[in-house]
Amino acid sequence: IAGITQAPTSQILAAGRRMTLRCTQDMRHNAMYWYRQDLGLGLRLIHYSNTAGTTGKGEVPDGYSVSRANTDDFPLTLASAVPSQTSVYFCASSDSGVGGAFNEQFFGPGTRLTVL
Amino acid sequence: GQNIDQPTEMTATEGAIVQINCTYQTSGFNGLFWYQQHAGEAPTFLSYNVLDGLEEKGRFSSFLSRSKGYSYLLLKELQMKDSASYLCAVVDSNYQLIWGAGTKLIIKP
Numbered sequence: 001i002a003g004i005t006q007a008p009t010s011q012i013l014a015a016g017r018r019m020t021l022r023c024t025q026d027m028r029h030n031a032m033y034w035y036r037q038d039l040g041l042g043l044r045l046i047h048y049s050n051t052a053g054t055t056g057k058g059e060v061p062d063g064y065s066v067s068r069a070n071t072d073d074f075p076l077t078l079a080s081a082v083p084s085q086t087s088v089y090f091c092a093s094s095d096s097g098v099g100g101a102f103n104e105q106f107f108g109p110g111t112r113l114t115v116l
Numbered sequence: 117g118q119n120i121d122q123p124t125e126m127t128a129t130e131g132a133i134v135q136i137n138c139t140y141q142t143s144g145f146n147g148l149f150w151y152q153q154h155a156g157e158a159p160t161f162l163s164y165n166v167l168d169g170l171e172e173k174g175r176f177s178s179f180l181s182r183s184k185g186y187s188y189l190l191l192k193e194l195q196m197k198d199s200a201s202y203l204c205a206v207v208d209s210n211y212q213l214i215w216g217a218g219t220k221l222i223i224k225p
Contacts, residue, residue, distance in 0.1 A: 042120065042203070042215030043159070058212070090158060102147055102207045107158035 003027065006091050006108035013081050013115050021076045021111050023091030031094045032074040033105065034058075034066060036087040043090065049074055081115045088112050118142045120216035122204050127222045128194055136189045136202050136219045144209020150178050150189045151203040153218065159203055162189070191221075199223045 004025040013019050030051045035043040045058030049068040065077045092105040119141045128134040147166040151159040165180035177190040201218040208214055
């Protein structure tokens with residue numbers, strides 16, 4: 001593994017089904033993030049984790065949950081998918097900066113999810 | 117509310133110079149990022165400004181004026197591979213990234 005990976009690359013899902021998007025990084029970054037990207041809108045933060053064992057809600061958390069059992073993995077779960085969750089999902093990670101500095105985020109290749 | 121404004125689309129000619137503007141209104145400011153995103157790919161980091169002024173990095177430069185809530189990305193000697201979306205993002209007072217919708221840059225021969 002080099003950098004940050006996501007799986008699956010794409011998925012078509014029936015409404016009401018449960019789905020987990022996987023994200024793994026090998027850079028030992030403390031912070032990880034999940035975004036969704038929709039046409040005409042900026043990246044919107046769903047959930048984040050500043051360090052293993054902690055998570056927080058972003059701008060659009062409803063219908064999604066995350067866990068951060070270890071440094072490397074940050075899965076995103078849709079408990080019961082709805083068509084409005086059709087989107088491209090990006091996972092990202094960043095290192096904690098000195099004195100709280102905000103470092104650049106590195107993005108995974110994305111998962112294209114279609115909910116029918 | 118928090119707001120990041122960028123033009124939706126711009127067109128430029130290969131070899132020319134283009135300036136992509138970004139204005140922001142956010143709760144606090146802890147820096148501004150520019151990312152490049154080719155179609156169907158992930159965003160990649162271009163620059164970070166936290167102090168006023170111009171940061172130059174090869175063909176790309178980024179400028180920040182905190183008093184005006186304004187930044188621009190300047191691309192020189194445009195190449196066809198520069199065709200992409202350019203995303204402006206501001207770090208707010210809670211150290212969250214607020215993203216603009218992006219500017220799609222089309223380069224013509």
